[in-house]
Amino acid sequence: MDHAGRTSSRGDRLYDFVIYAILTVIMLGTLYPLLYIVSASFSDPLSIVKGELWLLPKHVTLGAYEKVFQNRDILIGYRNSLVYLAVGTAINIMMTTMGAYALSRKDLRGRYVLVLIFTFTLLFNGGLVPTYLVYKNMLGLYNNLWVMVIPSAVSVWNLIIMRTYFQTSIPYELQEAAFIDGCSNVRTLTSVVLPLSMPIIAVMTMYYGVAHWNSYFTALIYLDDDWRQPLQMVIRSILIREDMGSMTGGEGESLVEQQLLVEGMKYAVIVVSSLPMLLLYPLVQRHFVKGVMMGAVKG
Amino acid sequence: MLPRSIRKNWDLYLLVLPVVVYFILLKYLPMYGIQIAFKDFSASKGIWGSDWVGMKHFIRFFHNYQFWTLIRNTVEISGFQILVGFPIPILFALLVNEVRGRWFKKSVQSIAFMPHFLSTVVLVGMVMAFLSPSTGLVNHVIRLFGGEPVYFMTEPAMFKSIYVLSDVWQNMGFSSVLYIAVLAGIDKHLYEAAMIDGASKLKRLVHIAIPCLVPTAVIMFIFQFGTIMDIGFEKIYLMQNDLNRASSSVISTYVYEMGLLGSQFSFSAAVGLFNSVINLGLILIVNQLAKRAGGTSLW
Numbered sequence: 123m124d125h126a127g128r129t130s131s132r133g134d135r136l137y138d139f140v141i142y143a144i145l146t147v148i149m150l151g152t153l154y155p156l157l158y159i160v161s162a163s164f165s166d167p168l169s170i171v172k173g174e175l176w177l178l179p180k181h182v183t184l185g186a187y188e189k190v191f192q193n194r195d196i197l198i199g200y201r202n203s204l205v206y207l208a209v210g211t212a213i214n215i216m217m218t219t220m221g222a223y224a225l226s227r228k229d230l231r232g233r234y235v236l237v238l239i240f241t242f243t244l245l246f247n248g249g250l251v252p253t254y255l256v257y258k259n260m261l262g263l264y265n266n267l268w269v270m271v272i273p274s275a276v277s278v279w280n281l282i283i284m285r286t287y288f289q290t291s292i293p294y295e296l297q298e299a300a301f302i303d304g305c306s307n308v309r310t311l312t313s314v315v316l317p318l319s320m321p322i323i324a325v326m327t328m329y330y331g332v333a334h335w336n337s338y339f340t341a342l343i344y345l346d347d348d349w350r351q352p353l354q355m356v357i358r359s360i361l362i363r364e365d366m367g368s369m370t371g372g373e374g375e376s377l378v379e380q381q382l383l384v385e386g387m388k389y390a391v392i393v394v395s396s397l398p399m400l401l402l403y404p405l406v407q408r409h410f411v412k413g414v415m416m417g418a419v420k421g
Numbered sequence: 422m423l424p425r426s427i428r429k430n431w432d433l434y435l436l437v438l439p440v441v442v443y444f445i446l447l448k449y450l451p452m453y454g455i456q457i458a459f460k461d462f463s464a465s466k467g468i469w470g471s472d473w474v475g476m477k478h479f480i481r482f483f484h485n486y487q488f489w490t491l492i493r494n495t496v497e498i499s500g501f502q503i504l505v506g507f508p509i510p511i512l513f514a515l516l517v518n519e520v521r522g523r524w525f526k527k528s529v530q531s532i533a534f535m536p537h538f539l540s541t542v543v544l545v546g547m548v549m550a551f552l553s554p555s556t557g558l559v560n561h562v563i564r565l566f567g568g569e570p571v572y573f574m575t576e577p578a579m580f581k582s583i584y585v586l587s588d589v590w591q592n593m594g595f596s597s598v599l600y601i602a603v604l605a606g607i608d609k610h611l612y613e614a615a616m617i618d619g620a621s622k623l624k625r626l627v628h629i630a631i632p633c634l635v636p637t638a639v640i641m642f643i644f645q646f647g648t649i650m651d652i653g654f655e656k657i658y659l660m661q662n663d664l665n666r667a668s669s670s671v672i673s674t675y676v677y678e679m680g681l682l683g684s685q686f687s688f689s690a691a692v693g694l695f696n697s698v699i700n701l702g703l704i705l706i707v708n709q710l711a712k713r714a715g716g717t718s719l720w
Contacts (some may be wrong), residue, residue, distance in 0.1 A: 134622045141519045148513070149532050152590065155547060156535065158558065173561030221440030224433050231427060236437065240444055248451025249693030250654075251675070251680040255468060256454045261446065274445050277661070336540035340654050343681060361546025362659055377444045388550055392543050399538040402648045407531070414545050 147163035162414045163187070167386035174392055188392035191384060196391065198349060207334045210271040214330040215323065217276050222284035223311045228292050254343060269344040270352070274333065280326055287322040288315060321409035328406045332399050357391050358383070430592070458691040471687075473702030478691035486672065494673040498657070499649045501585050507645055510593050511638060515630055519622065532566050533594025545659040549574055562616035584660060600634055607633050642712050647704030650696060672696045705707070 157177060162170050166181035174180050190196055224232050248256065257263040263272060292315055300310040316323075338354035345351060427434065453468070458478060460471040478632060513533070520526040536544070551558050552573035560570040573579050607629065615625050654673040661669045672692065680689030 126689075130698060137622045138519070141516050142525070145516055145520065145525075145529050149529055152536060152594070153531050155551065155590070157549060158551075171556045173558070173564070177559075217439055217443065224437035224440075227433055230433055230437065231424075237442065241484075243444065243448040245704060246452075246697055248454055249446060249690060249697055250616040250676050250688040251686050251693055252454030252457060252468075253451035254681065255457070255462075255686065256451045257447075259467070260450065275447070276440055283438070294458055307430065308435060311436070316672070336542075337655075338537075338540070338542055343677075354540055357546065358542045360487075361542060362549060378658055386554060388546065392546060396543055397541050399540075400535060403534065403538055406533075 128235070155169055159389050159392050163385070163386075163389035164386060167382040169410045170389075171382065171385055176329065186386035187381075187394070190394055193387075195348075195356045195359075196353070196394075199351055199353035201348060203335060203353040204366060206270045207266070207331055209267065210334045211327060211330045214277075214280075215326060216279050218284055218330075219275065219311070219316070219319075219323070221281050222288055223315060225281070225285045226288035227307075237282070238283065244278055250343075264344055265346040265350065267350075270340060271334075273340065274330075274337075277330070277333075284319075284322055284326060285321065291322075294319050295359050324406040325409050328402060328410075331402065332349050335399055351394055357395050360391055361388055382397075425652070427548050427553055449484045455690065455694055457687050460687055462686040462690075466631050472689075478688045478696060479624055481688065482692050482695065489673070490667070491670055493671075494668055495650055495652050497668075498581050498584060498671060499652045501581050502588065502652075503642075503649065505585050506589055506592070506596070507642060509589055510596035511600055511634060514597040514604060515626065516632075517597070518604040518630060519626070530594065532675050533597070533685055535594075536591040536697060537595035539591065541655045543655060544591055547581060548660070552583070572659070575662060577665045577668040580665045581662070582669045584656065588656075599667060600637065602636060604630055639711055643707050647707050648700065650703060651700045 154177075155380070160174055161177060161179045163186055164182050164184070165175055166183055169175055169180035224230050225237060227233075238267075247253070257269065257273065275363070280290040296314055296318075297310055300314045305313070336354065336360060338352070341350075341352050341355045345355075365374040446639070457468055457471060459473060459475060460468075461474050461477075462471045465471075496565050517526060517529055520529070539547075550556075550559070552571075553571050554560055554570040559573070563570060571579075573583060612625060615629060620628065649671070652671050652673060654677060656694065657669060657671055658674050658677065661674060673696075676689045676693045676696075679685045683689075
């Protein structure tokens with residue numbers, strides 16, 4: 123008995139060691155590419171090209187960032203993305219909150235049918251081309267602000283997550299009490315339910331916000347004008363299509379110099395475009411797991 | 422006359438109205454456009470007025486020389502994706518769950534989440550920067566060991582691995598949240614009882630943690646398997662180039678090329694519809710099987 127106990131604890135120690143070792147490797151493997159990008163953005167492009175950069179910046183310079191912030195396309199893209207993010211997320215939160223509150227109420231007739239109708243769109247949809255034709259020709263959603271914010275106005279997942287939150291985390295008696303005091307539904311929602319729902323609203327803002335900031339698909343398909351393009355479309359031409367002329371401004375540099383400049387800019391562009399979302403995450407991290415769990419509760 | 426319950430609660434219906442209108446106009450109206458798959462769409466005649474041609478476009482697609490390539494690539498990429506991308510977050514969650522140190526646990530999770538917040542454009546940009554034959558880090562390492570530079574992005578044989586592995590790097594942490602939350606919810610008494618019985622940590626993992634994860638894992642698997650023919654457009658399209666097309670052409674990129682770039686609206690709508698119907702069928706079948714086998718299902 124005693125013997126068995128000791129071997130198992132030695133086994134347990136080995137077990138712990140293996141687990142910590144694997145997780146440490148995973149952590150380093152996840153971090154390294156990110157750190158490399160940040161280091162590269164502060165380094166002389168020549169040392170990146172020659173393969174001298176391993177972890178820490180080589181020949182520190184802010185040249186790449188200067189170029190990025192002087193670039194008109196990037197600045198316009200940044201501004202556009204901020205507008206789409208702000209308008210889009212505001213619409214998302216309003217629509218989702220209103221819908222989720224109504225669906226959470228037992229006295230809404232036909233709420234099961236509504237949820238079914240909404241959920242069906244996850245399983246089947248019009249498909250790319252019919253959707254494109256209907257949006258463009260029948261709804262006028264083409265090459266304007268609206269096409270960037272309306273088609274994604276409500277996500278079924280988020281609607282269900284939020285409804286579940288209202289049902290499980292807000293005491294029904296509080297709502298009843300508000301009704302007895304003569305509150306309407308709208309009043310109950312704004313002054314009783316919403317103040318208690320900040321955690322879920324934070325999570326929703328993050329979900330929707332990240333989706334707006336990171337998407338390029340809608341812009342690729344529905345936007346024509348260059349001046350309307352969001353940041354993701356601009357950095358796509360820098361990172362992936364290596365569209366050089368448009369980026370450096372071509373101030374009489376030689377081709378090699380231009381190539382080097384672009385090489386350095388790539389990393390700075392990645393940092394500048396990703397930073398807002400990476401900074402947003404810690405703000406809502408506390409509420410995050412709860413939000414995910416809500417989604418897991420079967421609706 | 423409306424029933425009393427609706428009259429009394431009219432503002433509740435007002436709250437849900439925008440969401441209902443959204444789903445009708447932006448999700449169900451495009452389904453009306455699906456009929457062009459059975460017509461010869463002409464812009465002047467519109468969706469309704471174009472002439473019926475029956476199954477012409479479907480038959481053309483089935484006889485297309487690319488048909489089997491597209492199906493094979495689609496199934497292979499998402500099959501590979503499930504094979505690797507489904508178990509890894511589960512394993513990661515099991516590892517994280519074994520960690521006792523709070524600080525370490527939090528760090529691992531936070532770091533593993535980070536890549537999820539990068540956009541697809543940035544991710545593919547990073548992959549291309551790291552794998553570049555002349556300036557990329559990976560090829561610098563290969564050269565260091567005396568190897569020849571590898572042209573990763575233009576090599577069809579590499580495409581699927583790059584696609585799947587970069588996805589694991591980006592989404593492992595995020596996909597594991599749900600499993601971690603389930604594991605955290607396991608009744609502590611189960612562990613205590615097992616410890617009294619002298620079960621080692623490994624035994625507790627195998628007999629307690631893993632069985633508790635199975636229902637959640639089954640549901641997630643159903644979801645992923647049901648979407649095996651539904652591979653996303655965004656990342657593939659960015660990674661695609663003329664040289665890797667043999668293994669990177671999938672149904673969604675084909676629909677985009679034919680429909681929106683080539684203006685073959687009816688033909689590509691037919692291809693898209695064929696794909697959607699298969700997706701719907703698959704998820705219904707898989708769900709039915711799961712229901713019969715283990716009693717866990719989506720609905």
